[in-house]
Amino acid sequence: MNGPVDIARDAWGDDLPDWVLALAQACALTSQNRVAEDLGRSASLVSTVLRKKYPGNMEAIEERVRGVFMSAVISCPVLGDLPTDVCQMWRQRATRLQTHNTHRVRMFRACRQCPRYIGVNRPDFTGGCFVQRQATL
Secondary structure (H helix, E strand, O other), X not given: OOOHHHHHHHHHHHHOOHHHHHHXXXXXXXXXXXHHHHHOXXXXXXXXXXXXXXXXXXXXXXXXXXXXXXXXXXEEOOOEEXXXXXXXXXXXXXXXXXXXXXXXXXXXXXXXXXXXXXXXXXXXXXXXXXXXXXXXX
């Protein structure tokens, strides 16, 4: 029986992205269910990504994997350096204003001005520094 790294290599071939390899290695170290739980996604999603059959937004999954397993961070003008998966969570929450928490209101406003915000292309945006990079340990 092939392990997750072999499955990913067979499916992706020479085009195996570093983030898919990191996902497969995480599955090999623990389990596919545990990795899915860490990502906040289903085990079937992890399986279909490893097999290069996921029909959804691969970039969104890549961003989660880089944040959770590869320590990729971005610089947020409100929260400072944060993992890319946390940034993704705040951007998703910014689709609807919830006024019960002042921090959520602040993040709603900041995220909606961010060029990384879902569905927003703002070439005129000049505030903040949104640089993605690997965290240094």
